[in-house]
Amino acid sequence: MVSFLWWIVGFYWVVSGGDLLLQNAPCLYWLAVVFLAFDVFFAIFCVVLACLIGIALCCCLPCIIAILYAVAGQEGASEADLSILPKYRFQISSNEWKPAVGAGKMIPIETGSEYLATERVLLPEDAECCICLSQYEDGVELHTLPCNHHFHSACIVKWLKMNATCPLCKYNILKGNEQV
Numbered sequence: 001m002v003s004f005l006w007w008i009v010g011f012y013w014v015v016s017g018g019d020l021l022l023q024n025a026p027c028l029y030w031l032a033v034v035f036l037a038f039d040v041f042f043a044i045f046c047v048v049l050a051c052l053i054g055i056a057l058c059c060c061l062p063c064i065i066a067i068l069y070a071v072a073g074q075e076g077a078s079e080a081d082l083s084i085l086p087k088y089r090f091q092i093s094s095n096e097w098k099p100a101v102g103a104g105k106m107i108p109i110e111t112g113s114e115y116l117a118t119e120r121v122l123l124p125e126d127a128e129c130c131i132c133l134s135q136y137e138d139g140v141e142l143h144t145l146p147c148n149h150h151f152h153s154a155c156i157v158k159w160l161k162m163n164a165t166c167p168l169c170k171y172n173i174l175k176g177n178e179q180v
Helices: 002-024 026-072 079-083 153-162
Strands: 087-092 104-110 120-122 141-144 150-152 176-179
Touching (some): 104 141
Antiparallel strands (some): 087 104, 104 120, 141 150
16 A cells, blocks of 8 residues: 555656756655656566466466376276176166156166176166266166166266266275275
8 A cells, every 4th residue: 555655646746746856855756766666666576476376377287186186096997896887778667557758677787796786676867877967768778886876887987987986975986985
């Protein structure tokens, strides 16, 4: 605030009565000019510093995020980890009296050695992939995680290769009950 006030007063003194002020009070005149110059250089310095910090953040932020990601221990699942997840094929239920849009069954087609795959019935509101947000179509392949959440096979495989946790409940398929 003091610098801003001095800028206004000093600038007025130098511009409006510079010659008269220089003759009557040369020390005050040169003090005003020096402080005005200092304020200009300080303002330029602050703008340049802000720009450099902004550029540094823009350029270095991806590196910082990558380092933090590596330090946090976010690891993806391997092909061996993905191969033990049970696979299902979705079959739309057809009822002659009352057709249920989206309702269906998950029929096991492949079972990993660790998890038991059993047929499951899905309500219409549950017959949706929470990753791509689309309804399950007849005959589409699904994967079920140990936490019993189900997704399109292609969607969950892409997700688990980057991050080995369930996208809904954060259950870690590599570490068991330990959540991230």
